[in-house]
Amino acid sequence: MALKGTDIVKRLPDAGKKNCRECGFPTCFAFAMKLAGGGATTDKCPYLSAEVQAELEDALAPPIKLATIGTGENALRIGNEEVVYRHEKTFVHQPGIALLISDKEAEAKVDEKIKKMKELQFPWVGLTLKADLLALQFESGDKAKFEALVKKVCDNTDFGIVLISEDVDALLSARSICGDRKPLLYPVTKDNIDKVISGIKDSPTPVAVKASGVEDLVPLTVKLKDAGIEEVVLDPGSKNMQEAIRDQTLIRRAALKQNFRPLGYPTIGFPCFTAKDEIREILFAAMFVIKYPGIIVLSDMDESSLLPLLVHRLNIYTDPRIPMSVEEKLYEVLEPNEESPVLVTSNWALTYFIVSGEVEGSKVPSWLLVKEAEGLGVLTAWAAGKFSGDSIGPLVKKSGIENKVKHRRLIIPGKVARIRGELEEALPDWEIIVGPREAGEIPAYLPALVQKWKN
Numbered sequence: 240m241a242l243k244g245t246d247i248v249k250r251l252p253d254a255g256k257k258n259c260r261e262c263g264f265p266t267c268f269a270f271a272m273k274l275a276g277g278g279a280t281t282d283k284c285p286y287l288s289a290e291v292q293a294e295l296e297d298a299l300a301p302p303i304k305l306a307t308i309g310t311g312e313n314a315l316r317i318g319n320e321e322v323v324y325r326h327e328k329t330f331v332h333q334p335g336i337a338l339l340i341s342d343k344e345a346e347a348k349v350d351e352k353i354k355k356m357k358e359l360q361f362p363w364v365g366l367t368l369k370a371d372l373l374a375l376q377f378e379s380g381d382k383a384k385f386e387a388l389v390k391k392v393c394d395n396t397d398f399g400i401v402l403i404s405e406d407v408d409a410l411l412s413a414r415s416i417c418g419d420r421k422p423l424l425y426p427v428t429k430d431n432i433d434k435v436i437s438g439i440k441d442s443p444t445p446v447a448v449k450a451s452g453v454e455d456l457v458p459l460t461v462k463l464k465d466a467g468i469e470e471v472v473l474d475p476g477s478k479n480m481q482e483a484i485r486d487q488t489l490i491r492r493a494a495l496k497q498n499f500r501p502l503g504y505p506t507i508g509f510p511c512f513t514a515k516d517e518i519r520e521i522l523f524a525a526m527f528v529i530k531y532p533g534i535i536v537l538s539d540m541d542e543s544s545l546l547p548l549l550v551h552r553l554n555i556y557t558d559p560r561i562p563m564s565v566e567e568k569l570y571e572v573l574e575p576n577e578e579s580p581v582l583v584t585s586n587w588a589l590t591y592f593i594v595s596g597e598v599e600g601s602k603v604p605s606w607l608l609v610k611e612a613e614g615l616g617v618l619t620a621w622a623a624g625k626f627s628g629d630s631i632g633p634l635v636k637k638s639g640i641e642n643k644v645k646h647r648r649l650i651i652p653g654k655v656a657r658i659r660g661e662l663e664e665a666l667p668d669w670e671i672i673v674g675p676r677e678a679g680e681i682p683a684y685l686p687a688l689v690q691k692w693k694n
């Protein structure tokens with residue numbers, strides 16, 4: 240349970256009655272409320288004792304801590320989740336999909352998997368969907384072979400890395416090959432935890448603890464926290480899907496509902512080790528996207544298994560409160576010129592990609608003016624007053640389209656034909672043309688229209 244402003248104010252100087260304003264807020268109470276909402280930090284009050292500051296920071300920390308695997312553009316952030324069910328608010332950090340490579344696999348197979356990771360990337364409504372991590376497993380018993388695999392991956396890719404080895408020496412030497420790439424080390428167990436802590440304490444990297452059951456994770460995470468290792472991932476050691484759902488749910492609820500800090504970390508799941516066949520593995524992974532691992536490790540992937548999984552992940556992790564949208568601006572479709580048609584639409588991502596795709600399909604280079612409408616489709620945006628003649632008129636003026644075309648003809652979506660009059664008033668120099676009601680009609684409509692203009 241998150242700390243409330245009314246609880247915080249009692250811990251502030253003079254029990255919240257000092258009201259000196261040095262934090263930038265008019266009263267201690269206002270500062271406490273802001274602190275509770277995450278809009279301020281404890282260091283703004285110079286009169287807090289170190290003890291109270293530490294106590295408040297600990298109490299205000301997110302119930303599921305953040306862990307970052309990798310660095311730079313490909314860094315994967317997991318954790319910081321706030322709800323058990325996605326419909327309560329939103330899930331925050333989508334799980335990383337990892338591809339397992341064992342050092343026992345043939346060189347050709349290793350190369351093929353690295354190639355797949357690089358090539359299996361899918362453009363999708365303005366995003367690129369792809370897997371995130373390579374999980375490198377020491378299985379051969381030959382440390383040099385494992386190190387060669389790690390070096391190959393480090394030299395040839397910039398994906399985040401999970402290092403898997405029961406042998407702590409192999410784990411730590413592989414970690415040093417990774418340099419500053421912040422790999423996740425797995426598994427940390429009750430038997431090797433001391434050795435891992437002493438191996439990484441000078442330069443911490445995320446670690447994943449493994450135990451045989453949820454309860455057994457607790458002493459391990461407590462020990463890591465006491466050693467100052469903050470980025471932790473949990474593996475409760477579930478042996479099948481039924482156990483996995485139970486364990487993942489227990490961890491999530493303990494962290495969020497009981498604010499039980501020792502389980503307040505993201506988790507990892509291994510369909511690659513627990514599923515009996517490829518189909519079950521991908522079904523297992525799809526279940527994990529919903530409940531709840533931050534990393535899902537697969538034994539292999541191809542377009543037909545990965546793309547549906549990535550789209551499923553996108554659907555679950557898209558914030559339902561914020562429609563997907565594109566930027567308000569003038570877009571070029573193909574290579575338009577001063578004679579090209581000008582169309583206008585709203586900025587819901589799906590609308591934009593469907594309309595621009597159909598214009599492309601018409602093979603008529605065109606200008607597509609996209610109006611900001613809070614990510615709503617054309618008809619909904621019109622009903623909400625966000626796609627009106629009064630607002631599109633000024634957009635046409637400021638977009639610069641009048642310097643790019645010689646004509647003055649604007650094509651509006653057929654579904655909002657009724658804004659034609661408003662637009663004619665707002666843009667007296669322009670001819671307003673009511674286009675097709677459905678985007679699918681554009682490939683036939685545009686060439687015919689352009690031909691008519693030429694005649």
Ligand code: SF4
Binds near residue numbers: 286
């Ligand atoms: S600086 Fe501290 S004591 Fe002063 S008003 Fe802010 S919270 Fe209260």
